[in-house]
Amino acid sequence: MDMHAALSLGLPLGIGVAAIGSGIGLGLIGQGAMQAIGRQPEATGKIQLAMIIIAALAEALTIYAFVTMFLLQGKI
Amino acid sequence: MGLEFLARVRNTSTWLGGVMALMAATVVTPMLGLAFADGVLWSLVNLQLLERIVVPLTGPARGTPQATRSIASGLVGMLFLFAAGGMLLVLLPPAALVAGFVTPLAVIVVKAGTQILLGSRAWRAIVSHRWRSGFAALALATVTWFALGALTNAGGQPAGKPPGTTVSEQTHGAPPADAHGATRAEPTGEASQDASEHESGPKGFTNIIALVTSAFPHAPWAHFLEHYEVLVFSLLVALLLMFVAHRASRAPQLVPSGLQNGVEMVVEGLSEFIISIIGPKNGPRFVPFLGTLFIYILSMNLFGLIPFMHSPTSSLNVTVALALTVFVYVQYIGFKELGPLGWLDHMLGNPRDLTGWLLAPLMLPIHILGELAKPISLSCRLFGNIFGEDMLLVAFATLGITMLPFKQLPFGIPLHAIFFPLALLGSALQALVFTVLSSIYILLMLPHEHHDEHGQEGDAQHAH
Numbered sequence: 078m079d080m081h082a083a084l085s086l087g088l089p090l091g092i093g094v095a096a097i098g099s100g101i102g103l104g105l106i107g108q109g110a111m112q113a114i115g116r117q118p119e120a121t122g123k124i125q126l127a128m129i130i131i132a133a134l135a136e137a138l139t140i141y142a143f144v145t146m147f148l149l150q151g152k153i
Numbered sequence: 154m155g156l157e158f159l160a161r162v163r164n165t166s167t168w169l170g171g172v173m174a175l176m177a178a179t180v181v182t183p184m185l186g187l188a189f190a191d192g193v194l195w196s197l198v199n200l201q202l203l204e205r206i207v208v209p210l211t212g213p214a215r216g217t218p219q220a221t222r223s224i225a226s227g228l229v230g231m232l233f234l235f236a237a238g239g240m241l242l243v244l245l246p247p248a249a250l251v252a253g254f255v256t257p258l259a260v261i262v263v264k265a266g267t268q269i270l271l272g273s274r275a276w277r278a279i280v281s282h283r284w285r286s287g288f289a290a291l292a293l294a295t296v297t298w299f300a301l302g303a304l305t306n307a308g309g310q311p312a313g314k315p316p317g318t319t320v321s322e323q324t325h326g327a328p329p330a331d332a333h334g335a336t337r338a339e340p341t342g343e344a345s346q347d348a349s350e351h352e353s354g355p356k357g358f359t360n361i362i363a364l365v366t367s368a369f370p371h372a373p374w375a376h377f378l379e380h381y382e383v384l385v386f387s388l389l390v391a392l393l394l395m396f397v398a399h400r401a402s403r404a405p406q407l408v409p410s411g412l413q414n415g416v417e418m419v420v421e422g423l424s425e426f427i428i429s430i431i432g433p434k435n436g437p438r439f440v441p442f443l444g445t446l447f448i449y450i451l452s453m454n455l456f457g458l459i460p461f462m463h464s465p466t467s468s469l470n471v472t473v474a475l476a477l478t479v480f481v482y483v484q485y486i487g488f489k490e491l492g493p494l495g496w497l498d499h500m501l502g503n504p505r506d507l508t509g510w511l512l513a514p515l516m517l518p519i520h521i522l523g524e525l526a527k528p529i530s531l532s533c534r535l536f537g538n539i540f541g542e543d544m545l546l547v548a549f550a551t552l553g554i555t556m557l558p559f560k561q562l563p564f565g566i567p568l569h570a571i572f573f574p575l576a577l578l579g580s581a582l583q584a585l586v587f588t589v590l591s592s593i594y595i596l597l598m599l600p601h602e603h604h605d606e607h608g609q610e611g612d613a614q615h616a617h
Contacts, residue, residue: 126430126589133586137530140537147540 085153088146095142102135159204162264163197166257170194173256175460176565177249179358180550183367188245192253195238200257202230358547360463362386387465390452423447430592435599439592442482447588450475454539454580458573466583467540469532476532479591484524487598495600500524527594531587538583542576545569 110128114121170193178186205227209220241250270276279289362382369375378385401416409417423444428436450466457464465471487496502509502516546569553568 122429129582129586130589130593133534133582133590137534137537140534140541143541144533144537 081153084149088149088153092139092142092146095139099135099139102138103132106132106135156204156208158264159200162257162261163200165264166193166197166260169260170197170253170256172567173565174253176550176554176567179460180547180554180565183359183364185246185249188241188247188249189253189256191241191245192250193256194253195234195241195250196254196257198230198234202227202234205230358457358463358543358550359461360386361461362463364461382463383465383468383471386456386463387453387471390456390465391449394448394452419448420444427588427592430589431596431599439595443588443592443595446475446479446591447584450535450587451581451584454584455577457539457543458576458580464539464543466535467543469536472532472536472539473528475535475587476528479531479594480524480528483527483591483594483598486595490598490600499598527590531590535583535587538579542572542579546572546576 106128110124113124117124170190174186174190174193176186177189206224209223212220278285280286360382362378362385366375366379397412398416401412405413424437424440427440427443430436431439453466453471454464456462457467466475487499491499498504500517500520501513502520504510504513504516549569549572550565550567554565556566556568
C-alpha cells in the first residue's frame with residue numbers, strides 16, 4: 078500500500094472515528110444539560126451557556142480531524 | 154388564461170430563472186449564469202412587449218390613439234430586443250442563452266398543462282382513489298428515472314464537465330476546455346497545471362473577486378485583490394459594520410426608533426450577556442472588545458451566504474489573526490491587572506504552600522502550553538466550522554448541478570438550500586462560542602474569584 082492509497086483510505090476514516098468520539102461526547106453533554114434543565118428550569122440560561130462551551134470543546138476535536146484532512150488532502 | 158395567468162408565469166419564471174442563474178453563476182461558471190439570466194430576461198421582455206402589442210389589438214380600446222402608441226412602442230421595442238438578442242448570441246455561450254430563453258415558455262407550457270390536467274376528469278379519477286394515485290405517482294417516478302438515464306447517456310457525455318467535480322475530469326482525462334478555463338475562478342496559468350497538480354480540496358463558490366480577476370486576468374491589481382481576497386472581504390465587512398454603526402448613532406434620540414432601536418437592542422443584549430459571564434464589576438470594561446468580536450465574527454460568518462461573497466472566516470489566516478488578538482489582549486490584561494510578579498505567580502499555579510512550590514516547576518510549562526493552546530484551538534475551531542459549512546454547501550450545490558443530465562446547461566436543483574438553516578445556526582453558534590471562550594479567558598486572568606474558576610481552566614486544557 079503506497080502513501081496515496083493509505084491517505085485516501087485513512088483520511089475519511091479518521092474523520093469518522095473522530096466524529097464517533099465527539100458524537101458520544103456531545104450526546105453525553107446534551108443529556109446532562111437536558112437533565113439539569115429538567116431538574117432546575119430556572120437555571121436554563123446558565124446551563125445552556127455551559128453546555129454550549131463544553132459542546133464547542135468536544136466538537137473541536139472533530140474539527141481538528143477535519144482540518145487535518147484538508148491539510149493532507151493535497152497529498153492524495 | 155388571461156393576463157393574470159401571464160403575470161403568474163412572469164413571477165414563476167423570474168424566480169426560477171433567478172435561482173438557476175445564481176446557481177450556475179456561483180457553482181459552474183459566471184458566464185453561464187449570466188447567459189442564462191440574459192436569456193430569461195430576454196424572453197420575459199419579449200412576453201411583455203407581445204402583451205403590449207396584442208392587448209390593444211384585441212382589447213376594447215382598439216383604434217384609439219393610445220392603443221396605437223402602445224403598439225408602436227411595442228414594435229420599436231421588439232426591434233431593439235432582437236438586435237440585443239443577436240448581440241447576446243454572439244457574445245455569450247449560446248446553449249445557456251437558449252436554455253434561459255426557453256425557460257419562460259416551458260413555464261407557460263407546464264402551467265397551462267397542469268391547469269388543463271387539474272380540471273380534467275381523468276385527473277379526478279386518478280386522485281379519487283388512494284391506490285390508484287399511488288400507482289400513478291410510482292409510474293411517473295419510474296418514467297422520470299428512466300428518461301433521465303436515457304438523457305444522461307444520450308446528451309450528457311460530450312464535453313459536459315462542470316469544473317469543480319474531479320470525478321468527471323478524471324473520466325475525461327483532459328484539462329479543462331478553454332472556454333471554461335478562461336472564466337474559471339483562477340488565472341489561466343494555474344488552469345493548465347490543474348491536471349498535473351492536485352487541487353487541495355473542492356473549490357468554493359465563485360465570488361466577486363474571482364469575477365474581477367477573470368475579467369482582468371493580466372492587471373496587477375486584480376492579482377493583488379485575488380491574493381488578499383480574505384483581507385478584502387473582511388475589510389468590506391468591517392466597513393459595512395462601521396457604516397451601519399455610523400448611521401445608527403449619527404443623530405441619537407432619546408426615544409430610539411428604526412435602525413438605532415435595533416442596534417441598541419443588539420448592544421444591550423451583548424452587554425448583558427458579557428456582564429453575566431465576567432461579572433458586574435469588571436464586565437463593562439470588556440463589553441466593547443468582546444461585543445465587537447461577536448458582531449464582527451458573526452457578520453463574517455454570514456457573509457459567505459450572500460451570493461458572490463465569501464466568508465473571510467473560512468480562511469485560517471483571518472481566524473488566526475482574531476485568535477492572536479484575543480491572546481495578546483488576554484496576556485495584556487493579565488500583566489496589567491496582576492502585575493509582572495502576579496502574572497508569574499498565576500503561571501506557576503499560585504503556589505502558597507510547600508506542595509504548591511514543589512509543583513510549580515511542573516505547573517509553569519503546563520500553564521504556558523495551555524495559554525498557547527488557546528489561540529490554536531480558537532482559530533482552528535472557527536476556521537474548521539465555517540470552512541466545513543461552506544464546503545458542505547458547495548458540495549451539495551455541485552451535486553444539484555451534476556445530478557441532472559444537462560451538464561452544460563445551467564439547470565440544477567438548489568439542493569444546498571436545505572443546509573442554509575444549518576449554516577445560519579452554525580455561524581451564530583461559532584461566533585457565540587468564540588466570544589464566550591474569549592470572555593472566559595479574560596475572566597481567568599482577572600484577579601478575583603481565582604480559585605473558583607481554576608477547575609474550569611483545567612477542563613479547558615484537557616480538551617485541547
